[in-house]
Amino acid sequence: MTVLAPARPARPAARLRWLREGTLGLIWRSPQARTGLIMLLVLGAMGVFAPLLTRHDPSAGTYGTMLPPSAAHLLGTTALGQDILAQLLYGARLTLLIGLASGVIATLIGTTAGLAAAYYGGRVGEGINLFTNVILVLPGLPLLIVVSAFLSGAGTGAIILVIALTGWPWGARVLRSQALTLRDRDFIHAAVMTGESPARIIFREMLPNLAGIIAANFFSTALYAVLSEAALSFIGIGDVSKVTWGTMLYWAQAKQALLQGAWWWVAAPGLGIALLGTAFALLNFGIDEVSNPRANHARGATRILRRPGSAARTTPDDGALLAVNHLDAGYETPAGPVRAVRDVTLHVQPGEFVGLAGESGCGKSTLAFAATRLLDAPGAVFGGESRLSGVDLLGLTPEELRRVRWKEYSLVFQASMNVLNPVIKVREQVYDAMQAHGVTDPATLDARARELFRLVGIRESYLDAYPHQLSGGMKQRVVIAIALALEPKLVVMDEPTTALDVVVQRQILQEIDQVRRRLGISIIFITHDLSLLVEMSDRIAIMYAGEIVEEAPAQEIYTRPKHPYTQKLMTAFPPLSGAKERRDGIPGRPPSLAVELPGCPFFERCHLRMPGTCDTHRPARAEVRPGHTVACFLHSPLTGDADPSGRTLNGGQHVLASD
Numbered sequence: 001m002t003v004l005a006p007a008r009p010a011r012p013a014a015r016l017r018w019l020r021e022g023t024l025g026l027i028w029r030s031p032q033a034r035t036g037l038i039m040l041l042v043l044g045a046m047g048v049f050a051p052l053l054t055r056h057d058p059s060a061g062t063y064g065t066m067l068p069p070s071a072a073h074l075l076g077t078t079a080l081g082q083d084i085l086a087q088l089l090y091g092a093r094l095t096l097l098i099g100l101a102s103g104v105i106a107t108l109i110g111t112t113a114g115l116a117a118a119y120y121g122g123r124v125g126e127g128i129n130l131f132t133n134v135i136l137v138l139p140g141l142p143l144l145i146v147v148s149a150f151l152s153g154a155g156t157g158a159i160i161l162v163i164a165l166t167g168w169p170w171g172a173r174v175l176r177s178q179a180l181t182l183r184d185r186d187f188i189h190a191a192v193m194t195g196e197s198p199a200r201i202i203f204r205e206m207l208p209n210l211a212g213i214i215a216a217n218f219f220s221t222a223l224y225a226v227l228s229e230a231a232l233s234f235i236g237i238g239d240v241s242k243v244t245w246g247t248m249l250y251w252a253q254a255k256q257a258l259l260q261g262a263w264w265w266v267a268a269p270g271l272g273i274a275l276l277g278t279a280f281a282l283l284n285f286g287i288d289e290v291s292n293p294r295a296n297h298a299r300g301a302t303r304i305l306r307r308p309g310s311a312a313r314t315t316p317d318d319g320a321l322l323a324v325n326h327l328d329a330g331y332e333t334p335a336g337p338v339r340a341v342r343d344v345t346l347h348v349q350p351g352e353f354v355g356l357a358g359e360s361g362c363g364k365s366t367l368a369f370a371a372t373r374l375l376d377a378p379g380a381v382f383g384g385e386s387r388l389s390g391v392d393l394l395g396l397t398p399e400e401l402r403r404v405r406w407k408e409y410s411l412v413f414q415a416s417m418n419v420l421n422p423v424i425k426v427r428e429q430v431y432d433a434m435q436a437h438g439v440t441d442p443a444t445l446d447a448r449a450r451e452l453f454r455l456v457g458i459r460e461s462y463l464d465a466y467p468h469q470l471s472g473g474m475k476q477r478v479v480i481a482i483a484l485a486l487e488p489k490l491v492v493m494d495e496p497t498t499a500l501d502v503v504v505q506r507q508i509l510q511e512i513d514q515v516r517r518r519l520g521i522s523i524i525f526i527t528h529d530l531s532l533l534v535e536m537s538d539r540i541a542i543m544y545a546g547e548i549v550e551e552a553p554a555q556e557i558y559t560r561p562k563h564p565y566t567q568k569l570m571t572a573f574p575p576l577s578g579a580k581e582r583r584d585g586i587p588g589r590p591p592s593l594a595v596e597l598p599g600c601p602f603f604e605r606c607h608l609r610m611p612g613t614c615d616t617h618r619p620a621r622a623e624v625r626p627g628h629t630v631a632c633f634l635h636s637p638l639t640g641d642a643d644p645s646g647r648t649l650n651g652g653q654h655v656l657a658s659d
């Protein structure tokens with residue numbers, strides 16, 4: 001018997017980034033964290049190389065007392081005749097040691113407690129959580145003072161321990177809440193089901209995903225430790241015979257430095273602590289930012305990184321509702337840009353149903369998101385334009401975009417049903433989009449919601465249900481109803497029914513088609529299922545490796561596919577009727593979108609390839625019949641010289657070729 005194992009769910013990208021780039025690599029990418037790291041290294045070097053940087057002994061009181069800064073004593077001297085620069089340099093050692101060691105211990109305790117509380121849940125989890133909360137609500141400084149007083153005379157180690165023992169709960173709380181959301185992710189369920197031990201799941205599966213938060217926690221605890229040490233030393237708790245920046249402040253205060261005008265005695269350690277605190281804070285914020293790039297990225301604010309001159313390559317709209325012209329889009333990665341959409345031109349006429357098909361990873365979703373300005377970081381548009389009713393969406397301000405979005409065009413994704421808020425009635429959620437665009441009359445809202453539900457085939461009574469009372473198919477219909485609420489001119493549907501069973505899928509698709517005809521809206525429908533598209537679409541565009549390699553009316557592509565890739569795709573799906581046949585699929589894999597190819601991207605897998613031509617020149621899209629274009633040298637003759645930029649040979653102009 002063959003046992004089919006379910007595909008292992010993918011681990012989140014955050015983890016992969018930490019594994020690939022490492023902590024230092026990510027720190028270096030954030031200007032804040034980079035500055036913090038450089039400051040920390042400089043302060044650390046001061047401590048390490050103190051004997052080389054000063055010839056004075058920090059403890060020896062052999063100089064004049066309270067001397068102001070001079071060439072002999074750059075930062076002046078103390079009331080006991082010690083050189084302040086020497087104290088500052090040597091003091092950096094213990095100050096940093098206390099900060100870093102306390103940070104390490106507190107981070108270890110906090111990480112273990114937070115992860116264990118989240119992973120075990122139940123009584124164990126609650127117990128750990130309760131203990132964490134108790135420590136957290138105890139006022140920090142008084143607790144530190146009490147514990148330190150008990151341990152007075154126990155030395156630097158005791159100070160480190162005390163600070164670490166009072167500094168871990170905040171990190172534990174943050175980590176617990178992050179780990180709780182992680183615990184419900186598919187890849188953790190899969191790890192549990194495959195029998196991995198709790199320790200392995202916590203440390204191998206969960207921990208790397210939380211590396212960014214843990215690193216940020218570490219630096220915030222180190223900051224807390226430095227400030228706490230300074231505070232404890234300042235009030236005389238701790239070992240004041242040792243030189244730290246905190247004890248320097250203690251002695252300055254004890255000898256009334258400021259009252260006697262010796263400001264330099266206070267300024268030097270004060271500045272040191274401020275710089276060290278700033279370094280830790282910058283590292284904390286910077287790591288938080290790079291480990292969670294979405295946190296600082298406004299939704300819908302797709303980055304437009306057009307190359308100079310790229311917008312000038314406008315193609316006439318030909319009355320199209322949506323005119324995507326020479327669009328270049330993709331992702332900015334540390335290894336360089338991934339060009340997931342390459343010089344794509346696609347026009348959608350009013351009322352038209354355009355299908356977009358192609359293998360997984362060929363750039364269909366990136367095209368849909370970039371054209372509608374919904375591509376989140378690290379995604380970006382590198383060039384081209386996307387015009388809706390003549391207005392370039394890529395040039396709109398966020399406010400202009402907000403007004404257009406949902407009213408002029410809307411989107412439905414594969415997992416759209418998950419966007420429904422489980423604790424808000426469906427009716428409210430249908431009203432939301434309409435209210436955001438100025439429809440506020442309750443009677444109008446109610447009538448429109450009922451009409452929408454009838455349109456997508458759901459009983460009106462479900463308007464007052466909560467999402468959890470609906471099946472997956474019904475929820476997806478609700479989302480489609482919401483997408484239609486303002487009667488947009490265009491709806492982009494990215495595999496909207498893939499998560500549903502085939503019967504429900506077919507019903508929903510038929511309803512979408514009816515609604516489209518009734519309302520006269522245009523639809524871009526993305527799927528891997530070419531046979532489905534042939535049934536539904538007016539026109540189909542086939543994408544491969546970020547490019548549209550063929551585009552034609554649906555029946556034309558079905559009966560006369562020209563591109564070898566389309567031909568292979570057509571035969572990859574079994575027919576609905578007739579004898580059973582073995583399907584071979586398409587051997588090989590699509591090329592990486594991170595590299596530029598000199599020739600046709602399908603060359604390696606093509607059964608009709610022409611070495612010397614297809615691997616060295618880029619085929620232009622040529623019109624082989626009215627409305628049918630193909631990018632293949634079997635149909636578009638090789639003309640002119642190869643373009644070193646790797647673009648089409650004829651600048652994207654369609655060449656007429658014989659059928």
Ligand SMILES: Nc1ncnc2c1ncn2[C@@H]1O[C@H](COP(=O)(O)OP(=O)(O)OP(=O)(O)O)[C@@H](O)[C@H]1O
Pocket residue numbers: 331333338340358359360361362363364365366367377378379528593
């Ligand atoms: N955040 C990202 N960072 C880097 N590359 C990415 C990112 N997201 C997607 N990609 C790459 O962009 C390419 C296009 O992905 P896209 O999701 O647009 O393809 P698709 O055809 O819609 O695939 P599917 O049908 O599986 O959704 C893929 O090669 C993918 O590896």
